[in-house]
Amino acid sequence: MFPATSSHAASLGTITDAYSAAGVSLAANQIRSWRLDAPVGQKGYRITAPASAAVRLELWDIYSDPANPRRILSSSSSTQPTLLVDPTLIHDGYSYRLDLTAIYNSSAVADLYVTPEYARSVVWDDGTVENGTQLALPADSYGGDYLFKVVAQPGIHGGWRSRLNVLQGEADMYMQATNAPTGNGSYYSTRVGPDAITLDNSQFTPNSVWYIRVHATPGAQWNLVSGDLFVHDLGTVGTTAAAGGQVTVGPEGMATFRVSIDSYTEAWRLWLNGDPYALYVRQGKAVIANASNTFFDRSEYGTSDYGSGRLAHGQMLVVPPYLSNAVYYIGVAAAPGTVINLDSRKQQVRIPNAEPSYVAGASGKANFDFTLTGTDDAGFGYVTYRIDVPLQQIAWQTNLSPTSGNANLYVRKGAVPNLWNNDGFSEAPAGVTDSITHVPPTLTNGVWYVTVHGIGAYSFTLTSNNPVITPAAVINDPAAVGNPYASTSPLSNGTAFQNQSGWRYYQVTDVNAFLSQLGWQLALSNATPGTQLAIRRNAVPSSWNYRSNGSTYDNSSSHIDYSSASGLLQLPSLPADIWYIGVYSPGQALGTFNLTTSAIPSPQIGFNGGSVSVVDQYASTWKFFKVTVPVDAYGWDLR
The missing domain is CATH 2.60.120.380 (Jelly Rolls)
Structure with missing residues (x-):
């Protein structure tokens, strides 16, 4: 026994095994104490004290130095304090003091429960049943913290699931490797109702020891399962909707499906029948989502995840080369309790x-x-x-x-x-x-x-x-004088093509007409901003955008000889041949543009004293002038 003081009453008894004390009354700031004698082979303790007001539990070593007790553990101050006493903290045959204190200047009435158990081992579940078959149960229904130990195994579906099935009341779960989580741990779930945490095989070491702490309200009914993922097996993909039916998303926040793709599948369609939930696909392994990462190969946005303005629409088309004769997993992310209806089949x-x-x-x-x-x-x-x-x-x-x-x-x-x-x-x-x-x-x-x-x-x-290709003259603006970009007789786009994006084509076949020209000039007017002019010798020009390997990055490719995005294309000394002209607007309608073809203007200026004033010349364009050099000239100064 220990002596009583103004705040510390004498011991209320000695604890040697499981123990309970109901209705322990504490005045404001009063400490009530018990002696705990650790038996040989003790396996630790779980001590909890649900109370009417905030209290604190503390465990002291009074054996090593009775005159100077050493505090081993202290709980948080709450109405449900719990001490999880690791067997390594106490020794066979030692005596300890357990203090229960009313704090914050308030009185309290508490129930004390001592269970000679630190962490219960969890048997690895094979994932064949959604709620699990290897259920770990709490030692009691007193509430507070309960600790479980799991030896992590590589999941057969590429991941590991720990699920807290809450049947009544409320409970939360916290996970951590090697040591018991005292706070949130490495991973946690505190949603109302059932909880779950899933980890990818890459997030843990095989055969490593993990601890799961469950915090429950008094009287809560629950069980814990930990092991392989539960997967809905859809068999081999067919030409009609797989018989997956309606599936309710569990506390994992992800419904997981497995399907085999045969070598005759040209493309694979996934659809949630109009529901806008996030769809993921992964080859050979389950899609895993947790606070650290989402492990997947493809989403509705290729190799990119949702977020950053990328909304879920509940539909995907999976194509080669990623799609092959292999096993794939589908993950549908939605709030727990959501009912989904997945349509998985070959694309027609x-x-x-x-x-x-x-x-x-x-x-x-x-x-x-x-x-x-x-x-x-x-x-x-x-x-x-x-x-x-x-x-x-x-x-x-x-x-x-x-x-x-x-x-x-x-x-x-x-x-x-x-x-x-x-x-x-x-x-x-x-x-x-x-x-x-x-x-x-x-x-x-x-x-x-x-x-x-x-x-x-x-x-x-x-x-x-084949695209429509309209004949065009080498020169359709022979009267252009002064302003070389004037369009006095342009080639119009045509009503049928005005609302079309992409390419509009023309062909020049009068080879001899090029022989008398020093150069060729193409000019667009009234065109959509950013419209490109391009030509190609004896072949149709084109360029196009494309994406590859699931990337959201846009690439481009082209077969073009000369091009310009300024609306003016100048071609000095162009070989005489058949030329194709293309007008290109990839992201907008081509509109009512006009195309003028002309010789490059070259006004005459005098050799001796001739001058010309140039204003408003477009960037990256040429202006040409014709000068006749007399036979008796000794030199020529241009400035």
Whole structure:
């Protein structure tokens, strides 16, 4: 026993095993104490004291030096203080003092519970049942902190799940390797109701010891499961929606699915039937999300995650080369309790002349020269067509004209394209016709694919063929005098092309007309800002934007001989030949531009004393002048 003082009463008893004391009354700032004798082979203690007001628990060593007790542990000050006494902190046969103190100048009534147990071992769960089968239960329902020990194993699905199934009351969980978490630990979950923490295999060392601390309210009913992830197995992908049905997202905040992709799958579609939740895909391993990172291969935004203005729309099209004959995991991130309906199936690849709206073009090149109409796929935003490009095409242009909503255009050779893996894309604003033109040598015969993509309901007209190429004269402005950029007889765009983005083409075939010219000049007026002028000798010019390997970064490629983005293209000493002219506006409608072709002006000035004043000359442009040098000239001074 210990002596009583004004604030420290005599010992209320000796504890040697499990112990409880109900209704312990404490005056303001009063300390009530017990003696704890540690038996041989003790395994630590869990001590808690739910109280009517804030109290504090403290454990003192009174064996080593009775005159100067040493404090071993002190709890936080709360109405549910708990001491988790590690076996390494106490010794067989030693005596300790346990203090319970009413604090903050308030009286309190508390119940004291002592359980001779530090941390319960958790058996690794195989993940075959969502709530788990290897359930770790609390030693009692008194509340406070409970400690569990887990030996982490590499998860068969690439991750490790710890789940706190809360059946009644409230409980939270905290995790940490090597030592018991006294605060939040390395990972924690404090949401109301069930909690869960998932870790990727790369986030822990196999066979390492981890501790999970559960903090529960008095009377709470709960169990803990830790081990392999629970995964919904969808089997091998088919041509109709997988029988996944409706799934409720658990406390992990992620519903996980597994699917095998066969070698006959050209593309794989994932859709949440209109619900805007985040979709992720990962090959060979489950998608894992926690406070440190999200582990995935592809999202709706390629290799990039959501956030930073990237909204979830609940739909994805997964394509080669990332898509192959392999096992993939799908992760659907949503608030716990959300009911989702995942549609996982092979993407339908449509043959144009099998579509009811197919209209063949005049050339008779089936599935290359055509027009058809289409809509979104009953809510799913991706529609794919197979195009057969014949031999020896000078150019191939696909146009997507909106009828309603907003859709964009993507093309690719030999494989289905999506937004982040394609050989060309057009993403013009709503109401503007998207257009992509490919030319040799990039353009070759064979199978190409076109994917139309949009968010929400949309309808469109898709055309495929050689682009329209309008004949043009070498000089269509012979009367231009003074202002060389005047357009007195321009070549207009034409009404049919004004709402089209991309390329508009002209062809100059009068080779002899070039022979009498010192140079050639092309000038645009009334063009959309940023419109590019380009020419190519004996071939159609083109450039296009594309994305690859799941990246959101835009790349570009082109086959062009000369170009200008200033609206003026000057070509001194151009070889006499057949030339193709292209006017290019990739992100906006071409509008009502006018194209003037002329000889480069070269006004005559006198050799001796001649001068000319030049004002408002465009940057990076030339002005030429003609000077006749007399035969008797001894020199020439230009300044």
